[in-house]
Amino acid sequence: MAAYVISEVEVRDAASMEAYRTLAAQTIAQYGGRYLARGGAADVVEGGPPAETIIIVEFPSMARAREWYASAEYAEALKLRRTALERRLIFVEGVLPV
Numbered sequence: 001m002a003a004y005v006i007s008e009v010e011v012r013d014a015a016s017m018e019a020y021r022t023l024a025a026q027t028i029a030q031y032g033g034r035y036l037a038r039g040g041a042a043d044v045v046e047g048g049p050p051a052e053t054i055i056i057v058e059f060p061s062m063a064r065a066r067e068w069y070a071s072a073e074y075a076e077a078l079k080l081r082r083t084a085l086e087r088r089l090i091f092v093e094g095v096l097p098v
Contacts, residue, residue: 002094003062008051009087016084023077031068033059051088062093
């Protein structure tokens with residue numbers, strides 16, 4: 001079953017953000033992930049203020065998403081993340097087929 005990683009992002013440093021984005025994208029692809037949404041316009045219909053940027057990545061499974069997040073490859077991107085951006089990161093399992 002697919003799993004989704006949802007990031008609500010506020011950029012802190014644009015140059016660091018670009019470096020982070022490049023590394024993160026490489027590792028996401030390496031672990032079988034693919035972007036479904038990446039920084040497009042978001043319209044908050046209910047709830048609090050919108051995040052500056054919303055990113056949704058699909059992985060083949062929750063196990064694969066967690067492998068990616070805990071990987072040595074992504075750890076390099078995480079070092080940049082601390083200065084590049086502030087975020088809320090959510091892992092969500094996909095819906096089971098009926």
